[in-house]
Amino acid sequence: xxxxxxxxxxxxxxxxxxxxxxxxxxxxxxxxxxxxxxxxxxxxxxxxxxxxxxxxxxxxxxxxxxxxxxxxxxxxxxxxxxxxxxxxxxxxxxxxxxxxxxxxxxxxxxxxxxxxxxxxxxxxxxxxxxxxxxxxxxxxxxxxxxxxxxxxxxxxxxxxxxxxxxxxxxxxxxxxxxxxxxxxxxxxxxxxxx
Amino acid sequence: xxxxxxxxxxxxxxxxxxxxxxxxxxxxxxxxxxxxxxxxxxxxxxxxxxxxxxxxxxxxxxxxxxxxxxxxxxxxxxxxxxxxxxxxxxxxxxxxxxxxxxxxxxxxxxxxxxxxxxxxxxxxxxxxxxxxxxxxxxxxxxxxxxxxxxxxxxxxxxxxxxxxxxxxxxxxxxxxxxxxxxxxxxxxxxxxxxxxxxxxxxxxxxxxxxxxxxxxxx
Amino acid sequence: xxxxxxxxxxxxxxxxxxxxxxxxxxxxxxxxxxxxxxxxxxxxxxxxxxxxxxxxxxxxxxxxxxxxxxxxxxxxxxxxxxxxxxxxxxxxxxxxxxxxxxxxxxxxxxxxxxxxxxxxxxxxxxxxxxxxxxxxxxxxxxxxxxxxxxxxxxxxxxxxxxxxxxxxxxxxxxxxxxxx
Numbered sequence: 276x277x278x279x280x281x282x283x284x285x286x287x288x289x290x291x292x293x294x295x296x297x298x299x300x301x302x303x304x305x306x307x308x309x310x311x312x313x314x315x316x317x318x319x320x321x322x323x324x325x326x327x328x329x330x331x332x333x334x335x336x337x338x339x340x341x342x343x344x345x346x347x348x349x350x351x352x353x354x355x356x357x358x359x360x361x362x363x364x365x366x367x368x369x370x371x372x373x374x375x376x377x378x379x380x381x382x383x384x385x386x387x388x389x390x391x392x393x394x395x396x397x398x399x400x401x402x403x404x405x406x407x408x409x410x411x412x413x414x415x416x417x418x419x420x421x422x423x424x425x426x427x428x429x430x431x432x433x434x435x436x437x438x439x440x441x442x443x444x445x446x447x448x449x450x451x452x453x454x455x456x457x458x459x460x461x462x463x464x465x466x467x468x469x
Numbered sequence: 470x471x472x473x474x475x476x477x478x479x480x481x482x483x484x485x486x487x488x489x490x491x492x493x494x495x496x497x498x499x500x501x502x503x504x505x506x507x508x509x510x511x512x513x514x515x516x517x518x519x520x521x522x523x524x525x526x527x528x529x530x531x532x533x534x535x536x537x538x539x540x541x542x543x544x545x546x547x548x549x550x551x552x553x554x555x556x557x558x559x560x561x562x563x564x565x566x567x568x569x570x571x572x573x574x575x576x577x578x579x580x581x582x583x584x585x586x587x588x589x590x591x592x593x594x595x596x597x598x599x600x601x602x603x604x605x606x607x608x609x610x611x612x613x614x615x616x617x618x619x620x621x622x623x624x625x626x627x628x629x630x631x632x633x634x635x636x637x638x639x640x641x642x643x644x645x646x647x648x649x650x651x652x653x654x655x656x657x658x659x660x661x662x663x664x665x666x667x668x669x670x671x672x673x674x675x676x677x678x679x680x681x682x683x684x685x686x687x
Numbered sequence: 688x689x690x691x692x693x694x695x696x697x698x699x700x701x702x703x704x705x706x707x708x709x710x711x712x713x714x715x716x717x718x719x720x721x722x723x724x725x726x727x728x729x730x731x732x733x734x735x736x737x738x739x740x741x742x743x744x745x746x747x748x749x750x751x752x753x754x755x756x757x758x759x760x761x762x763x764x765x766x767x768x769x770x771x772x773x774x775x776x777x778x779x780x781x782x783x784x785x786x787x788x789x790x791x792x793x794x795x796x797x798x799x800x801x802x803x804x805x806x807x808x809x810x811x812x813x814x815x816x817x818x819x820x821x822x823x824x825x826x827x828x829x830x831x832x833x834x835x836x837x838x839x840x841x842x843x844x845x846x847x848x849x850x851x852x853x854x855x856x857x858x859x860x861x862x863x864x865x866x867x
Contacts (some may be wrong), residue, residue, distance in 0.1 A: 311584055313657035315611060318579040320728050321553050323740045324749070328553035332507040332514075333611050333621040334577055334659045339552070350743045352729040354581075354761065357721055367613055367621075384726065384744045386774050386859060388713045391817030393776065394744050394859050410618040425713040428724045428744055428860055450621060451611065451657045539764075544791060544801075544837045546731055546757045556735035559757065560691035562803045563791040563837060581761065594793050596800070639798040677801050678793055678837065 308458035309362070312353065316368070316449040319349030319433060327442075335368070335450035338435035338442030347436040351452045357424040360457040361399075364415040364431055367451040370404035372443035378403040378434045381415045385427040394428075404447075422456070493517060493624065505607060506551060506575045506661055507623070516625040517647055538589060541582055542680040548576040548662055563678060567664050569671035580608065580658035580681055582651045587684040591627035591644045591660075594677035598638030602665035604674045605630040608681060612656040624656075631674070638673070651683065688787055688805065689733050689755035689841055698804040700829075711770070711864070720769070720864050723760055727858035730756035730842065738851065745776070745859045748844040748851035756858070757841040763867055767828035768806075770864040771840065773820040777811040779855035784811045785843040786861070788822055790829070792836040810846070811856075828866070 315334035325345035329337050338347050355361060368377050381400040386392050399417035415431075422429065433449045436442050494516045496502060499509035507514055545565025550557050555573035559565045567574045593606045610624040627644040651658065660681075664674045690697060710716045726744030731737075733755035739746045748754050762768065773786045787808040793801045806829055807822035831838065840861045845851050 311653040312581055313653040314579045314581075315577065315657045315659045317549055317551075317577055318659075320549075320731070322728055322743050322746075324553075324732070324738045325740070326553060330506070330551045330577065332511050333623060334609070334657065334661075335621075345740060346742070348743070350726075350728045352726050354723060357715075365616070367618065382743065384860075389711060389772070389819060389821075391774070391776075391819055393817055394774075396742075396744075410620060412613075412616075412618040423713070424722045424724065425715070425862075425864075428726045430726060430728070430743060432743060451613065453653070453657070538834075540834050541761070542833065542837050544759060544839070546759050546839055549731070550735070554735070558691075558734050559731075560689055560733050560755070561695055562690075562757070562789055562839060562841070563801045592795070594798070594801070635798075639800055641793075641796060641798045678791075680834075 308460075310359075310456050310458065312454040312456070314351050314452045316451055319351045319449065319452075322346045322348045322350055322432075329445070331445065331448050331450070333450050335448040337445050337448045339444060344439045346438050347440065347442055348432050348434045349449065351431040351433070353429045353431070353454050355422040355424055355429050355454070355456055356458070357422060358459065359422045360420045360459055361417050361422055361429070362420065362455040362457055364400070365412060365453045365455070366402065366415070366431075366433070366449070367410070367412045368404060369409065369448040369450060370411050370446070371408045372446040373406070375436050375443040375447050376404045376406070377447050377449060379413065379415060380432045380434075381417055382430055382432055383419070383427050384430070385423070388426050496625065504663065504666065506663065513621060514623045514625070517649060539586065539683050539685050540680050541580055541683070542678055543578045543580070543660060544678050545676055547578040548676070549578070551575040551577070558672075564675050565662075566672045566675040567669035569669055571669040574664040574669050576662045576664075577659050578662070578679070580660055582653065582658060582681065582683060583685075584651060584653055586651050588626060588646050588649050588651065588681065589684060590646065590682040591629050592641070592678075592680040592682065593629040593631075593643070594641050595631060596638045596672070596675040596677070597631035597640055598634060598673040599665065599670045600634065602667060602670060602674060603631045604665060604676065605663045606676075606679045607661045609659045609661060610656040611659065612652075615655045689843060696802070698802060700804055700806045718866060720866050722862055722864055723762060724860050724862045725758035725760065725840065726860045730758045730858060732756050733841070741857060745857045747854050747857050749853050750851055752849050752851070754845040754849065754851050755841055755843055757839050758861065759837055759839045760863055762831045762833065762838060762863065762865055764831060764833045765867075766831040767866040768831065768838070768863055769825040769828045769866065771807065771822040771824070772862045772864070773840075773842070774817075774859040774862070775811055775820065776817050776857040776859065777855070778815045779852045782845040782848050782852050782856060783813070784856050784858065785846050786810070786820055786822065787841045788838070789841065790836045790838050792832070794835060831865075
């Protein structure tokens with residue numbers, strides 16, 4: 276049987292799918308305390324109600340052209356228990372835009388424990404899609420890894436364009452975000468806790 | 470559809486997985502794809518058929534008791550509309566509907582589940598007082614290579630649809646699921662909510678809650 | 688509280704008087720306590736008419752009269768919710784920000800609508816500037832039944848006047864302190 280280009284693509288997709296499904300039970304990351312949290316792209320929260328976000332066929336988000344003004348940022352809040360180690364954040368997306376890239380910042384925002392005080396933002400890691408068209412994936416590795424969740428919150432910002440600037444529409448999509456963290460105390464929690 | 474190719478691919482899936490696992494079926498009906506919120510031409514949507522004879526399923530008979538199974542629940546506040554500018558209403562805590570006359574009736578929520586847990590049930594509570602339209606919730610896995618770029622594939626893991634009107638329309642429905650395990654390293658999980666098939670009918674189609682019931686404790 | 692149906696049944700928890708001031712510390716004061724936080728940006732408007740803006744983690748209600756926003760919490764089964772702290776900025780002379788902790792529960796198999804229970808509520812004071820508002824449940828913590836219930840916090844960003852005041856009121860985050 277000859278396999279033309281669409282046929283090859285379909286075959287590759289299905290083989291990849293087979294790999295995914297076959298691997299579903301082989302991942303024993305939790306054994307070592309590692310924890311994967313995946314978020315679909317559209318689950319990100321716009322930082323501004325003026326931002327016009329759309330959803331693609333993979334639950335990914337894109338910034339729809341025509342939005343008038345404001346920030347072009349979606350925010351993915353993370354649940355990271357206190358003292359967990361933040362190993363990395365991996366992002367997946369599609370960048371077919373010649374004008375815009377999708378840029379990411381992993382942010383820590385801290386306030387006093389029990390008194391008023393404005394949030395202090397610290398950027399822990401950055402990444403961006405490149406000019407190469409098509410699917411992309413990037414890894415953000417924070418400079419500081421142990422979470423202090425009693426005073427700080429953690430989130431990823433994905434920026435489709437500079438503030439008040441034109442978005443690239445469907446050509447620039449945030450498909451998925453995955454947080455990899457580690458419970459350093461997992462042996463004691465699982466084996467010796469009362 | 471290229472049947473020999475699909476047969477080959479499905480064979481790959483089955484042979485590379487536990488032999489008892491069912492085959493995945495491609496969703497290729499344009500109307501069905503569009504109804505779920507995908508492009509009508511999508512080629513990366515797959516369905517896991519139900520296998521109600523699976524002996525591994527826990528007994529769902531004592532529905533009134535609190536089971537030991539872990540769960541992840543989503544209420545109206547967890548869902549985002551397909552477009553961020555679409556109108557919605559979640560004024561009553563937990564409830565979600567699209568206002569009468571609105572045209573955007575699809576929303577989704579991320580499902581946060583631990584690695585390697587087995588999926589047992591997809592539960593949905595809501596109100597369907599519409600004589601002409603139904604609401605549905607579908608659990609998807611969207612999978613990519615674990616550590617690099619790649620085209621996503623979407624797998625339908627479970628589906629629940631509201632029943633015919635009973636009384637004031639309040640309902641509870643659930644779907645039993647063939648053996649499948651969560652793998653958040655490679656896949657993101659989402660519930661896609663579809664509130665009817667035409668223009669919105671307001672609170673006649675209201676979501677109360679969707680819950681994923683999984684193995685183990687949480 | 689932001690319910691829009693006057694016929695809806697709403698329960699109110701009969702909360703005992705708060706315990707004497709507890710020792711609270713970022714390390715849990717040796718009690719093994721943990722935290723879960725929802726930043727302001729994670730709060731979703733009650734309806735699509737909620738106008739908001741700001742730089743994460745903070746949001747302000749920028750215009751209009753739709754002033755309610757809600758975030759759900761995802762706590763482990765059996766966790767004891769002891770405190771809910773809302774971090775905010777309130778420099779408005781006319782409006783305060785209210786905060787409500789609610790549970791929304793439904794029994795498996797039952798088709799009845801969910802039962803909403805107000806577990807605690809409070810408000811910012813008239814003192815201008817950055818502030819923390821605490822809901823103290825430590826004398827009778829709420830025990831999480833995650834199989835049956837969902838727990839959420841809703842804020843009203845313009846009370847009592849009902850019109851948003853823009854950058855005069857910001858919601859920074861809401862943090863729960865719980866014993867697993």
